[in-house]
Amino acid sequence: MDRVSVLEQEIADLRKVLHEKETELYQIKNGWVMRQLTTPVEPERQNYNNSGVQYSGNLPKWAIERYSRQILLPDIGVAGQEKLCKARVLVVGAGGLGCPASVYLAGAGVGEIGIVDYDTVDVTNIHRQILHYERDEHVSKAESAAQTLRSINSRIKVTPYSIQLDSTNAMQVAANYDIILDCSDNVPTRYLLNDLSVMLKIPLISGSALQMEGQLTIYGYRANNNPKEMNGNYTGPCYRCVFPTPPPPEAVGSCSTNGVAGPIPGVIGALQALEAIKYIVGHSHSGLLVERMLLFDGDDTTFRTVKLRPRNSECAACSDTPSICQLLDYETVCKTQAKEKKKEDTLKSERRKLEKDKRMSGQSYYGFRVKADGTKKWVQDVPKSERRLGPRCKSELCAKGTSRKCSMITETDRMDMFRHFWNDLDWREKKAHVRSLVDTVPAKRRRLKHKGDVSRKGDSKRYHLRSGGERMPVCRVMFLNTLGIKEAMVRSWLSSSDRPKTPKKALKALNVNTFIDRIPKMAPNCKICSKNKEYIAIDNVTNLHQLYNLYVRECAVQGSVPASRKTFSKVITTRNVKMKNVCECITQNVWENQMHVGYSV
């Protein structure tokens, strides 16, 4: 094992050295390229782009050679390549779509690529996010992607933004770009990018992928700066023209819960890059996916292009008199978090209780996964439908016979019984209700064929429904469907009796609470923070570990049993006690200011 760790360390060191040398080479090369390009051939025909890299009217020799295979295409040509080298593209999301899209853009020599992602690389991302490698785990996705893009094409400018794009910073980031590629994975960011693209009058190439399907289209296309367009006033629809209202949050799936096949975002991402290249070299809207949507189904490998509605002249975002003139708080508008919550541990028990309450009141809920051996897996994501009133008994036997009175119960009675059962009774009362309506009698046997055999059936059940105070005998189907329950539930309720619940042991958290009450604390200095926050004021205690040790020592002196570390930290969190008197909102502000300096240069 020693040899393994030594080798791992050596490899890590070598990688570091390699990275340093690569960066150095990249800088020297770039400087050299700049100098080479600034020696003017025909100064009056020089063009500049924002990255400071200059391209003369004629492409440099290396560029002609390097991009020769795409320059050969009549659609691109030398003129198209010049446009590509001057283009600036913002890729939002360095995930399944962002990675393949930016690879092709970098390969095609797009002059400047900005890549935005707040997240870090996780090992579960690598199957589809092809710019990240195993060694990049826990590294910022934007940084990791930028590094790989630089190694693909060292002649272009790549800017990583490791930030969460929101209404406060989006405008500043996007103002430097000509096209936005929407490779994000959530609804708020999609609406944010749409409004942003409409305000900046730049197109939004929007891709999405989930499970085995992908979708792609271009929103907010404007013809006015393309000389090839027949109609210079043409404007394509925006996202809000097609989807004016955000979908309900429970209807939105994500790759981490619903899964995705790696090549699906690969296909869509590559096509996003193609559309971006076509737009840059100046294709007209009839050749681009404007007012059309591509649907890719990986299940049967079919591509379909469907026609979308044109721009809505009363759209809230892109009409001539828009009602949305500045960026909004999209997380509130869409009732969804843009950032996926990774830590769910603290919420698990609450979630379990919530789902249990829903289940017991007959609503739809999420159940546990069940393993092949029938045991529960503690992951609660299996959707279960709500309780419903089933169809009534339609049996002719019930109608003809005199013993059962199924046909006498009206549909409104059934609805009332169903509502009473699920809305008015608690779980214990439900059980009692069912027990009062079902009688158990010795097994009846009618079939002559088995006469004399010992029946394996333990008993027969007689079902009743209570209507207007009267207990009416009904058939099994009528009974179960009216209450919206299954037979197994009745059987288990009849066989078990209610046991009183064993009272839970007193929480150890109690002595943590008294400990926290005792120790010296102080109020926060910061005025922005909520008032109910407190800070620990003990010398030598700067972290939770030290505080816990102090607590354990105190418990030993008192002779009481200390609570576990987990319980301890939970209590600390619920009491809102913090360790250092440095406010989080201050540190965050400092960090954001640094970020602004970082990308406004």
Next chain:
Amino acid sequence: MPALKINVHFGGGAELLFDKIKKREVELPAVDKYLPECEKKGWTIRELLVWIKENLLRERPELFLQGESVRPGILVLINDTDWELYGELDYELQPSDTITFISTLHGG
């Protein structure tokens, strides 16, 4: 009026509410027999949604319908064209039309 044969397709995850079947060929009965209170002669999308809810939808209707229309985020296509261009709910179905319900994806 004879029965009306049309194709109904689901995609983008909407098929999960319909037994995971993406493509169906359905035969609609005469509208005045199926919905006697409806005073129309032909099927429109509005009645089709009612028929789908009662005959095809397996679970969680709130993830497909909202009021008498589909919920936000579902794209309805009539012969591969956005239904807005055909008058949305009031479009009268023709024999062998293809009606597609696509749930928009947001993953990436």
